[in-house]
Structure formats: structure tokens, C-alpha cells
Amino acid sequence: MAADVAAGLIQASLRGVDSHGVRLFPHYLRALKAGRINPDPTYRFEHTAPAVGRLDGDHTFGHAAGAEGMRRAMELARQAGLGTVAVYNSSHFGAAAYFALMAAERDMIGFSFTHGDSLILTAGGRRPFFGANTICFAAPCEGEEPFCVDMATSLVTWNKILQFQDQSKFIPFGWGVDEQGNDTQDAQRVAALHPAGGYKGYALSMMVEVLCSLLTGMPFGRHIIRMYADPLEKKRQLGHFFMAFRIDSFISLEEFKLRMRQMKDEVRAEPPKDPLVPIQVPGDPEQRVAQQRTKDGIPLSQAEFEALSRISTECKLAWAGSFT
Amino acid sequence: MAADVAAGLIQASLRGVDSHGVRLFPHYLRALKAGRINPDPTYRFEHTAPAVGRLDGDHTFGHAAGAEGMRRAMELARQAGLGTVAVYNSSHFGAAAYFALMAAERDMIGFSFTHGDSLILTAGGRRPFFGANTICFAAPCEGEEPFCVDMATSLVTWNKILQFQDQSKFIPFGWGVDEQGNDTQDAQRVAALHPAGGYKGYALSMMVEVLCSLLTGMPFGRHIIRMYADPLEKKRQLGHFFMAFRIDSFISLEEFKLRMRQMKDEVRAEPPKDPLVPIQVPGDPEQRVAQQRTKDGIPLSQAEFEALSRISTECKLAWAGSFT
Numbered sequence: 001m002a003a004d005v006a007a008g009l010i011q012a013s014l015r016g017v018d019s020h021g022v023r024l025f026p027h028y029l030r031a032l033k034a035g036r037i038n039p040d041p042t043y044r045f046e047h048t049a050p051a052v053g054r055l056d057g058d059h060t061f062g063h064a065a066g067a068e069g070m071r072r073a074m075e076l077a078r079q080a081g082l083g084t085v086a087v088y089n090s091s092h093f094g095a096a097a098y099f100a101l102m103a104a105e106r107d108m109i110g111f112s113f114t115h116g117d118s119l120i121l122t123a124g125g126r127r128p129f130f131g132a133n134t135i136c137f138a139a140p141c142e143g144e145e146p147f148c149v150d151m152a153t154s155l156v157t158w159n160k161i162l163q164f165q166d167q168s169k170f171i172p173f174g175w176g177v178d179e180q181g182n183d184t185q186d187a188q189r190v191a192a193l194h195p196a197g198g199y200k201g202y203a204l205s206m207m208v209e210v211l212c213s214l215l216t217g218m219p220f221g222r223h224i225i226r227m228y229a230d231p232l233e234k235k236r237q238l239g240h241f242f243m244a245f246r247i248d249s250f251i252s253l254e255e256f257k258l259r260m261r262q263m264k265d266e267v268r269a270e271p272p273k274d275p276l277v278p279i280q281v282p283g284d285p286e287q288r289v290a291q292q293r294t295k296d297g298i299p300l301s302q303a304e305f306e307a308l309s310r311i312s313t314e315c316k317l318a319w320a321g322s323f324t
Numbered sequence: 325m326a327a328d329v330a331a332g333l334i335q336a337s338l339r340g341v342d343s344h345g346v347r348l349f350p351h352y353l354r355a356l357k358a359g360r361i362n363p364d365p366t367y368r369f370e371h372t373a374p375a376v377g378r379l380d381g382d383h384t385f386g387h388a389a390g391a392e393g394m395r396r397a398m399e400l401a402r403q404a405g406l407g408t409v410a411v412y413n414s415s416h417f418g419a420a421a422y423f424a425l426m427a428a429e430r431d432m433i434g435f436s437f438t439h440g441d442s443l444i445l446t447a448g449g450r451r452p453f454f455g456a457n458t459i460c461f462a463a464p465c466e467g468e469e470p471f472c473v474d475m476a477t478s479l480v481t482w483n484k485i486l487q488f489q490d491q492s493k494f495i496p497f498g499w500g501v502d503e504q505g506n507d508t509q510d511a512q513r514v515a516a517l518h519p520a521g522g523y524k525g526y527a528l529s530m531m532v533e534v535l536c537s538l539l540t541g542m543p544f545g546r547h548i549i550r551m552y553a554d555p556l557e558k559k560r561q562l563g564h565f566f567m568a569f570r571i572d573s574f575i576s577l578e579e580f581k582l583r584m585r586q587m588k589d590e591v592r593a594e595p596p597k598d599p600l601v602p603i604q605v606p607g608d609p610e611q612r613v614a615q616q617r618t619k620d621g622i623p624l625s626q627a628e629f630e631a632l633s634r635i636s637t638e639c640k641l642a643w644a645g646s647f648t
Contacts, residue, residue: 049405049573051375081373082408086574109534124603125594137531139538147534149527181597197520203473203606206591207461210433210471210584214463215574220587249373250410250539259538266545267530270449273505279448282527 001041001064005094008063012095013298016289017150019159020095022298026307027228028061028092034232037061037091043068051080054216055087059235062093066112066240070099073244074108081249087240088216092116092227096136097150097286099242104138104146107253109245112136115212115238117226120154121192123199126181128192129221132158133208138283140247141264142257148283153205154193161190211241325365325388329418332387336419337622340613341474343483344419346622350631351552352385352416358556361385361415367392375404378540379411383559386417390436390564394423397568398432405573411564412540416440416551420460421474421610423566428462428470431577433569436460439536439562441550444478445516447523450505452516453545456482457532462607464571465588466581472607477529478517485514535565 005028013021031037041058043065048054053072057065069087076083093099096112103110116131132154138146156175164171164187176190177183184190195201213220216239225236247253264281272279293299300308312319329352337345355361365382367389372378377396381389393411400407417423420436427434440455456478462470480499488495488511500514501507508514519525537544540563549560571577588605596603617623624632636643 049570050403051407052405052570052573054574079374080404081376082406083375084406084569109539122591122594122603124596124598124601126597127595129591129594135528137534139534147530149531151524151527155521155524181595196522196524197479199606200475200479200520201524203475204459206471206587206606207473209587210461210463214580214583214587215433215569215571217575217579220583221590245408245539246373246376247539249376250378251541255541256538259544260534263530263533263538263544267446267453270446270453271451271505272448273450274448277448279446282523282530 001039001060004067005061005063008067008094008098010298011098011101014290014293015095015097015286016293017095017097017286019157022300022308023304024092024094026311029311031091031232036232036235041065045072047076051076051082051084053083053085055085057087057090059089059091059237062091062114062238062240063098065090066093066099066114066242067102069240070102070110070112070242070244073110073242074103074106077108077244077246081246082243084241084243086211086216087242088218088237089235090238090240091236092238093240095150096134097138097148099240100136100138100150101146101148103244104140104148107140107247107257109139109243109247110137111241111243113208113211113241115209115218115220115224117224117229118222119158119193120195120202120205121177121181123195123202126177127179130202130205130209131224132193133205133212135204135208139260140253140257142261144261144264145283145287147260147264147281148286150286151196153195153201153208155196155201156193158193161187161193208241212239215239215241325363325384328391329385329387332391332418332422334622335422335425338614338617339419339421339610340617341419341421341610343481346624346632347628348416348418350635353635355415355556360556360559365389369396371400375400375406375408377407377409379409381411381414383413383415383561386415386438386562386564387422389414390417390423390438390566391426393564394426394434394436394566394568397434397566398427398430401432401568401570405570406567408565408567410535410540411566412542412561413559414562414564415560416562417564419474420458421462421472423564424460424462424474425470425472427568428464428472431464431571431581433463433567433571434461435565435567437532437535437565439533439542439544439548441548441553442546443482443517444519444526444529445501445505447519447526450501451503454526454529454533455548456517457529457536459528459532463584464577464581466585468585468588469607469611471584471588471605472610474610475520477519477525477532479520479525480517482517485511485517532565536563539563539565 041060100110365384424434
């Protein structure tokens with residue numbers, strides 16, 4: 001279980017997704033100590049139909065319950081061609097890519113979805129109802145890392161707003177709104193994020209809520225316990241939704257992976273807007289950062305470094321981190 | 325077969341999705357006469373795994389091949405909890421909602437995806453590679469029409485650009501680009517559409533291409549035969565991807581539908597930005613138009629009316645249309 005939490009956080013940090021990386025570890029430990037997270041879960045899996053299962057995460061780390069859910073989905077897919085698992089009684093699972101990539105690295109297609117607490121502005125509304133609910137899709141590719149789309153349904157992440165807050169900078173118009181639902185460029189006053197593509201992001205967010213709340217039996221929208229603003233004793237009762245597709249049930253795996261590579265290469269060879277900035281496909285930026293950070297390490301802010309150092313002292317665990 | 329084409333076109337027009345409604349009928353007939361569309365297909369269905377099937381559409385109308393695909397997916401879902409069908413050798417299938425709603429009206433969740441010819445600007449590029457590939461999701465709701473998200477991955481539809489062209493109006497900044505990939509507000513010069521949410525719409529479009537091209541074996545991106553610009557003799561070789569979920573494999577159907585209704589009603593009751601404009605959930609605008617048009621009829625432009633009248637004369641079929 002700890003292995004999935006560690007692997008999920010480190011993978012996110014290596015891929016440059018710092019918002020969902022090792023900086024969350026101190027928060028998770030606090031949630032563990034406060035009783036939100038169950039460190040010793042008893043998973044209950046029901047195989048309800050050849051291609052469907054339900055997994056009770058018993059309020060453990062979302063990374064762990066999610067990984068168990070995706071493993072089960074892949075098992076189902078081996079038999080049924082496609083497997084889907086609805087996970088309930090879970091918690092924050094970090095970056096969705098961790099789970100979809102589990103499938104892609106085993107030559108399957110993976111989908112992972114999660115909901116979160118209210119964060120994106122409702123279309124036509126003044127405040128958020130749905131979270132920046134996440135859609136993630138990964139598929140294997142010949143000779144290189146899997147294709148991977150991992151997107152929140154907000155235009156920018158909340159973490160991006162925090163970065164602008166730290167630097168006391170104005171945010172571009174169209175990223176967020178204040179408490180009254182009015183557009184603001186003052187990062188300190190952002191109370192909700194604009195959905196990606198206006199009402200389209202709002203619609204996608206509600207679609208993800210159907211999968212993660214209605215199909216799992218977990219709370220939706222404004223009923224969801226907030227990650228930070230609610231007491232850490234409260235269990236979050238999050239739901240996730242995973243799908244795995246066995247590619248050779250559709251087409252030859254070899255042909256699929258070769259054509260994936262061909263498609264990626266053709267897109268990268270398209271005429272760029274700026275001749276000096278080559279075109280990338282989804283997943284390319286993360287893979288580039290991962291190559292660099294695997295060599296050079298994960299950069300930490302001073303606050304992150306100190307928080308991790310305190311934990312290592314408390315737990316009497318040596319670690320090799322250094323603040324640069 | 326003709327029944328699915330007619331029902332699909334009329335449903336789209338009734339729901340106010342005029343771009344995909346009866347105005348397409350004359351084009352489809354021309355494609356039929358020219359040989360692009362096969363009026364007498366032999367479907368070939370392979371049941372490759374408990375939850376997976378492949379359907380050869382034999383180059384018939386996309387509406388017909390798509391409906392057959394979704395019917396097969398629902399059959400698989402009855403047994404396996406979830407069913408998915410990859411359709412190949414198909415053609416333009418109209419509005420994606422037709423298929424997802426088939427599932428929702430039978431108390432299942434439906435997903436329908438299709439690709440199309442190059443239309444959205446590649447992120448960082450000067451021209452389109454992927455189409456405004458469509459994502460559609462529908463789910464049943466207690467006491468009212470199903471929840472339905474049906475979205476192209478472009479910010480606005482091509483039809484919207486055509487409307488501005490007809491009216492010689494300028495389009496808002498950020499909708500489209502010219503031949504060189506530069507933003508333009510001149511509707512006449514739009515050569516590609518901006519994806520919804522910038523690179524996020526581009527990423528979703530590529531995700532849909534993986535499902536509809538790579539899993540079906542059909543051409544992708546710039547290799548796809550164009551709906552209008554290529555000779556009508558050329559078969560389009562489009563792929564579609566359908567999924568149906570049996571809800572009671574996840575949770576009680578009754579509970580699902582009641583909570584769907586509760587969620588929709590809570591969102592509609594959120595504080596609106598403009599007190600006079602109530603908040604809507606995805607599918608509400610289409611249902612409102614459908615109620616009105618079921619009563620009052622489908623409005624046609626003079627050109628559309630004349631085209632349909634010519635067809636009725638040629639085919640010696642009486643029709644009750646009138647141009648108002």
C-alpha cells in the first residue's frame with residue numbers, strides 16, 4: 001500500500017506534475033494521523049458482471065485503493081476484453097496518470113477518472129458546484145513511452161493560481177472568478193476556476209461526476225468533503241472510475257502500437273507556428289521533464305524540503321534530499 | 325436502415341442541433357448516388373471477447389452502422405455488464421447523441437465517439453490535423469429526459485462559422501485561425517477552429533482518434549477523406565466507438581436515477597450569475613428546443629426548404645414541409 005503512495009507521488013514529481021507530487025506527502029501524513037485515512041484497509045471486491053467490479057477502498061490512501069482498482073480492471077479485461085471497476089470509500093488519489101499508465105505499460109488502454117470537491121465555476125452560475133474532475137487516458141506506443149492525456153476539467157489548475165499568489169502576480173483574464181463569480185485577475189481573490197472551454201469543461205466535469213459519484217454511491221458536488229478546508233478527521237468518501245481495454249480484442253496489438261507511433265510522429269512533423277518550438281503530443285512535456293529529473297532529481301521549494309526533513313527526523317528515516 | 329438515418333436527422337433537428345439535422349439529407353443522397361454510401365450493406369459482426377465486438381459497416385450510412393453498433397454494445401452489456409463495439413468502414417453518422425441516447429432510453433449509460441476530417445488547430449501548429457472529434461455521454465434520469473453531453477472538441481462548431489459567413493459578421497476573437505494559423509475575426513477566412521480549452525481540446529481530440537482510428541483500423545488525421553472537399557465517390561472509411569454500461573452492475577438503477585435527478589435539480593438551483601437566466605445542465609437547452617419544435621415544427625431556411633422540395637418531387641414523395 002505504501003509502495004503505491006510512494007510510487008504515485010514520485011512518478012508525478014518526476015513527470016513535472018508538482019501539484020500532485022511529493023509536496024502532498026506531509027498533508028497525507030497529517031490526514032493519516034487525524035484519522036481521515038485508514039492505514040490498514042480491508043478491501044472488498046465484488047465481481048458483479050463479467051466486465052464489471054466494485055471495490056470498497058475502506059478509506060485508505062486513494063493511490064492504494066486506485067491501484068487496486070486498476071489491477072482488478074486489468075484482470076477483468078484479460079477475460080472480458082474490457083474491464084471496469086468503480087472504487088468507493090476512497091480518498092485523494094494524486095495524479096490520475098499513475099493508474100492509466102499502469103494499464104498502458106502492460107499494453108492495455110487505460111482510463112482513470114476521479115472527482116474532487118467544488119472548484120470550477122458552474123456555467124451561468126456564481127460559484128462552483130463540481131470539482132476540476134479529471135479525465136485521464138493512456139495507450140501504449142511502439143518504441144517510446146505511452147501516449148497519455150491527463151487533464152483536469154478546469155482551464156488551469158488551482159496550483160497555478162497558488163504559484164501566482166506566491167509571486168503576487170496578476171493572473172491572465174479568464175482563469176478564475178472571485179467570491180461573487182466575477183472575473184478577476186487578482187490571484188489572491190480567486191474563489192473558483194473557469195472550466196476548460198467554457199460550458200464544455202463544465203459538461204465534462206458533470207460527466208465525470210456521474211461516473212465517480214452516481215455509479216459508486218459516493219457524495220457529489222458541494223456534498224463532497226473538502227481536501228483542505230474540512231477537518232482532517234473527516235473521511236472524504238471519494239469515488240474513482242477505472243477502465244482497461246485489452247487491445248487485441250479490437251485489433252492486432254502490434255499494428256496498434258505501430259500506428260500510434262506513426263500518428264504521434266506525423267503530428268510532431270506538422271508545420272509549427274514558431275519554427276523554434278517543435279509540436280508536441282500529449283504526454284511529451286511530461287516525458288521530457290521525467291528524463292531530466294530522473295537524472296538530476298526533483299526540485300523542492302525550501303518549505304517542501306523542510307517539511308520532508310522534519311518527517312524524516314520524526315520517523316528516524318535517513319533521506320538523501322538536499323535543498324538547492 | 326433508412327429508419328435510423330431519418331430518425332437520427334429528425335432527432336438532431338428537433339433538439340436544435342441544426343448542423344447535424346435534416347439539412348444534411350440532400351448531401352447524404354448525393355453521396356449515395358455517387359457511390360460513397362452503400363445502400364444495401366452486409367454487416368459483419370465479430371464478438372471477439374465477452375464485452376467487445378467489432379462491426380464492419382460495409383460503407384453504409386453512419387447513422388445505420390452506428391445504430392447497429394450501439395445495439396450490439398447494449399446486447400453485450402446485458403451479459404457482461406458493459407459492452408463496447410468498434411465500428412469500421414462507416415461514414416458520417418450525424419449527431420453523436422442519437423446513439424448515446426439509445427442506451428440512456430433503455431436505462432443504460434451510453435458513450436459514443438466519432439472522428440472526422442482535419443478541422444481543429446494543432447496546439448503549437450499552423451493547421452489542423454485532427455477533426456473536431458466528438459465525445460458524447462448519456463445517462464437516464466428519474467422523471468425527465470436523460471442527461472446528455474454531446475460535444476465537439478472545437479470551441480465552436482464549423483456551422484457556427486458558416487452562420488457568421490452568411491451574415492457577413494465578424495467572429496469573436498479566439499474561435500478560429502486563417503490558412504497561416506493566425507487568429508482571425510473574418511469568418512470568410514477561417515481555415516481551422518480553435519480546440520475547446522486550448523491544448524486540452526486538442527488532447528481530447530487525439531484521445532478520440534485513438535478510439536475511432538487506431539482501435540478500428542481506419543485512417544487518422546489528415547488521411548481521412550473529407551466530407552465535402554473530396555470527391556463524393558470516395559468512401560470515407562470512418563470509425564466510431566460505442567460503449568454501453570448496465571447500471572445495475574454498479575449500483576441500484578432506481579438509486580442511480582433518483583440521485584441523477586437530485587444532482588441535476590441541485591445544480592439548477594445554484595445561484596445564477598444573472599437572476600433572470602436560470603442555470604441549465606447539459607442537455608437542458610436541447611430538451612427545451614425539442615419540446616417547442618415537436619409542437620411547432622422544424623424551421624428551415626429557404627435553401628433547405630427548396631432542396632427538400634426538389635427531392636420530394638424527384639422521388640414522387642409527398643411531404644408537408646412549408647417555408648415560413
